[in-house]
Amino acid sequence: MKTQTLLKIVESITQFLEGKIVSLNEVDRKSPRIFHYYYEIIRYLNRLNFIMNKTIRSLSLQLNLSKLEEAFLLFIVYMKTVENQKNSELTTLFNKLRERAILRISKILFQQFLERIPTFSWKIALKGKSKIERLSIREAYPSFLVEKLLNVIDLQFLKENLQEMNKRQPTYRTFRINNLNSEKSKEELLSQILTFLKINQIKYKKDPHLSEVIHISSEYLSTLLKSHFYEKALLIPQNEASVAVIDVLSPEGGEFLLDICAAPGMKTSLISQYLDNGGLMLANEFLLDRTFKMKSLLNNFGVKDTLLLNADGICFPIRKKVKFDKILLDAPCTGSGTLRKNPELKWRQNRKFLFQNVTLQKKLLESCIKLLKPNGVLVYSTCSLYPEENELIIRDYLNLLEPMEIPNWFSPPYTIDEIKILGTGRLFPSIHHSEGFFIGKFKKKGI
Numbered sequence: 001m002k003t004q005t006l007l008k009i010v011e012s013i014t015q016f017l018e019g020k021i022v023s024l025n026e027v028d029r030k031s032p033r034i035f036h037y038y039y040e041i042i043r044y045l046n047r048l049n050f051i052m053n054k055t056i057r058s059l060s061l062q063l064n065l066s067k068l069e070e071a072f073l074l075f076i077v078y079m080k081t082v083e084n085q086k087n088s089e090l091t092t093l094f095n096k097l098r099e100r101a102i103l104r105i106s107k108i109l110f111q112q113f114l115e116r117i118p119t120f121s122w123k124i125a126l127k128g129k130s131k132i133e134r135l136s137i138r139e140a141y142p143s144f145l146v147e148k149l150l151n152v153i154d155l156q157f158l159k160e161n162l163q164e165m166n167k168r169q170p171t172y173r174t175f176r177i178n179n180l181n182s183e184k185s186k187e188e189l190l191s192q193i194l195t196f197l198k199i200n201q202i203k204y205k206k207d208p209h210l211s212e213v214i215h216i217s218s219e220y221l222s223t224l225l226k227s228h229f230y231e232k233a234l235l236i237p238q239n240e241a242s243v244a245v246i247d248v249l250s251p252e253g254g255e256f257l258l259d260i261c262a263a264p265g266m267k268t269s270l271i272s273q274y275l276d277n278g279g280l281m282l283a284n285e286f287l288l289d290r291t292f293k294m295k296s297l298l299n300n301f302g303v304k305d306t307l308l309l310n311a312d313g314i315c316f317p318i319r320k321k322v323k324f325d326k327i328l329l330d331a332p333c334t335g336s337g338t339l340r341k342n343p344e345l346k347w348r349q350n351r352k353f354l355f356q357n358v359t360l361q362k363k364l365l366e367s368c369i370k371l372l373k374p375n376g377v378l379v380y381s382t383c384s385l386y387p388e389e390n391e392l393i394i395r396d397y398l399n400l401l402e403p404m405e406i407p408n409w410f411s412p413p414y415t416i417d418e419i420k421i422l423g424t425g426r427l428f429p430s431i432h433h434s435e436g437f438f439i440g441k442f443k444k445k446g447i
Contacts, residue, residue, distance in 0.1 A: 001033065003096045009037045010097070013071035016042060016344070041078050043166060043343035047140040048077045054125050055116050061109070069103060073113070080117045087114045131155065139163060145336060145349045145385075152387050152414040161385070161436065164429035165340040172205060172215035174434070175224075176238045180273055180302030186212060193229055209409050210243050212273075233301050238266055241337075241383070241427045241437035245330060246270045248406055248441050249379045255325040257281040260313040260368060263290035267330055269301040277305045282324075284309045284316070314363045316371060323373040331361045333382035333389050337436020340429070358388050365393060369400050374446040377404065381439045390438035391416045394424060401442035410439065 008028060015022045028034045041048060052073050056063055065073070076093075079085040094110050097103045105113075126134050132150065136143040139162040149158050179189045193214070197204050202224065203217035214235075216224060229235040246267055251257055251274040262268045262283035271281060283298075283306050285291040291310040298306060311317050334357050335345045361382070368378055378401065382389050391414050394401070403423025410425025411432075424440035 001093060003100075005031065005033050006093055006096055007100070008034050009041075010068060010071050010075060012038045013041055013074060014068045017067045017071055022344070037075065037078070039343055040082075040168065041074055043168070043346070044078065044082075044140040045074070045347060046142070047137055048074045048081075050125070050137050051081060051117070051120055052077050055113060055120060058116055058119070059109075059112055063105075066104070069105060072097060072103065076114070077117065080114070081120075087111075090114060135159060135162070139166065141339075141346060142349045144351065145346075148354075148386055148388075157430070160430040161428055164433070165337075165436075167340060169218055170340075170433065171218060172433075173218050173221060174207075174238065174240050175214050175216055175235045176210075176212045176243055176270070177214070178234055178236050178269070178273060178301055180269070180277060180304075181233050186273070189234060190214075193235060196227065196229065207240060209407065210240065210247055212270075213238075213240055213243055215240075236266075236269075236301065238270070239435045240432065241434040241439075242266055243270060244407070244410075244427065244434075244437070245328070245379060245381045245439055246274065248439055249326060249328055249377070251275050251279060251281075251326065253279055255279060256323075258324045258327045258368075258371065259283045260316070260327060260329055260364065260371075261285070261332060262308075262330075263287070263294045265294035265297040265301075265303075267328065268294070268306060269298055269303050271328070272298075272301075272303040272306055275305060277303065279305055281306045282309055283307070284311055284313055286310070286312055314360075314367050316367055318371070324371055324376060325373060326377045326379070327368045327372055328379050328381075329364055329368045330381045331357075331364055331389070333357050333361070333384040334386060335383055336385045337383040337429070340435070354386060354388060357384075358393065361389055361393055362396075365397060369397065369444060372444040374444055376444045378442045378444065379439065380442070381437060383435050383437050385436045387414045387416060390414075390440075391421055391424065394421055394440055394442075400445055402445050404441040404443055406439065406441050413438070413440075 012022050012024065024035065024038065076090055079090055126137065132143050132146050136146045139159065141162055177186060177189050177193060179186045182189050184192065200223060202220040205215040207213035207215060224230055251271045253275055257271065257279060259268045259271060259281065263285040268283045283294065285294055288310050291308060295308055334349060334354055335342055336349060339346050365380065372378055380394065384390060395416060406423060406425050411428055412420050413424040413426055423442055424438065427434050427437040429436050
C-alpha cells in the first residue's frame with residue numbers, strides 16, 4: 001500500500017473519531033482501498049475499538065494515544081482480524097508512518113500489540129456482559145439502537161437484520177427502469193433491457209412485486225455501468241423500498257400532488273414516471289443546495305412536469321384554499337434502516353438524534369394533514385426501524401386519518417399496546433433484502 005493511501009485512510013478515520021464531518025472527495029471515493037477501508041472500519045468501529053482496548057489492557061499498558069494513533073491501531077486490528085494480514089506486512093505499514101514522525105508508539109510496543117491480537121477471545125472478553133452489550137459489540141451497533149429495537153422485535157430477528165445491514169455488498173443490486181428519457185413505453189424499454197442482459201449473460205431477477213424493478217447480480221455491475229441504459233439514465237439505481245413507497249402512493253393523472261420532503265428527487269422522478277410527465281406535481285425541499293441538486297437530477301432523469309419549491313414544509317407557503325389530492329411525506333429520519341450504505345450514521349444513533357427527528361416528523365405530519373383535501377390521500381414513510389418515528393407517531397393522528405389498504409407482501413408493523421395499526425407495514429433488510437422502511441397509507445377523514 002502506498003504511503004499516501006495509508007495516510008488518507010488513517011487521516012479520514014481520525015477526523016471521524018474527532019467528531020468532524022468526513023467527506024471523501026471524488027478522487028478518494030474512486031480509490032478502492034481508501035473507500036473500502038474507511039467505510040468498513042467505521043462500519044465495525046465499536047467492535048474494533050473493543051478488541052483494540054482489550055489487547056492494550058492485556059499488555060498492562062497505560063497509553064495516552066492521540067486520535068491519529070488510535071485510528072491507525074483500529075486500521076491494524078481490522079487488517080489483522082478481518083483480512084488476516086501477516087505481521088510483516090503490517091509492520092511495513094507501521095514503519096511508513098513512523099518515518100513521517102506521526103506515530104509515537106515504539107517499534108517494540110507495536111510488535112507486542114501485533115502478537116497479542118490473535119490471543120483475543122470473544123468468550124472471555126464478553127463474559128459478564130448483558131445480551132444488549134454482547135449484541136452491540138459483536139454486530140457493531142450502538143447499544144442505544146439495540147436496546148430500542150429489542151422492545152419491539154425478538155433477539156434473533158434483530159440479529160438477522162443487523163447482520164444483513166453489515167453486508168458490504170449485496171449479491172444483487174436493485175435498479176428501476178426510467179422511460180422518461182425514452183420514446184418507448186415502460187414495457188418496451190423493459191423488454192429491451194432484458195434482451196441486453198440476456199445477450200451479455202448478466203444474471204438478473206425481475207422483482208415479483210414491482211414491475212419497474214430489476215435485481216442485477218453485483219458481479220456484472222461494471223458491465224452494466226458502461227451500458228447505454230445506465231449512461232442515459234434509462235436504468236437507475238434505486239432501492240426496492242423506495243420504489244414501493246411510490247407504488248403505494250399510486251399517482252394518477254388529473255391529481256394535484258405534493259412531495260413535501262422531495263430531495264434528492266428519486267421518488268419524485270418515479271412519481272413523474274407514473275404520471276408520464278403529464279400530471280400536476282409540486283416537489284418541495286427545505287434546503288436550497290439540495291433543491292438545486294434535485295433540479296439537476298430531475299433534468300437528468302427527463303422529468304418535465306414537476307414544479308420545484310424551496311420552502312419550509314412545516315409552514316408551507318400556499319393559500320389556505322389550495323389543497324392537494326395526494327401528499328407524500330417521506331419524512332427526515334434517523335436513517336436507522338439504511339446503515340448498510342450509511343455506516344457513519346450508526347454512531348449518530350442516540351436519544352437526542354431520535355427525538356430531534358420525532359419532533360420534526362410530527363410537525364410535518366400536522367402540516368400535511370392541513371394541506372390535504374377531505375378524503376385526500378397521505379403516504380407517510382421513513383427509512384427508520386424505530387417505532388418512535390413511525391407507529392407511535394401515526395397512532396396519535398388516527399382521529400384525523402383513516403387507514404387504507406397496503407400491499408400484502410409487506411411485513412406487519414410493530415405491535416403497539418397490543419394493536420397493529422392498519423394501513424401500515426414494514427420492509428426489513430433480512431426479509432425483503434431492501435433498506436429498512438416503514439410505509440403507511442391513509443385517507444384524510446372528511447370534515
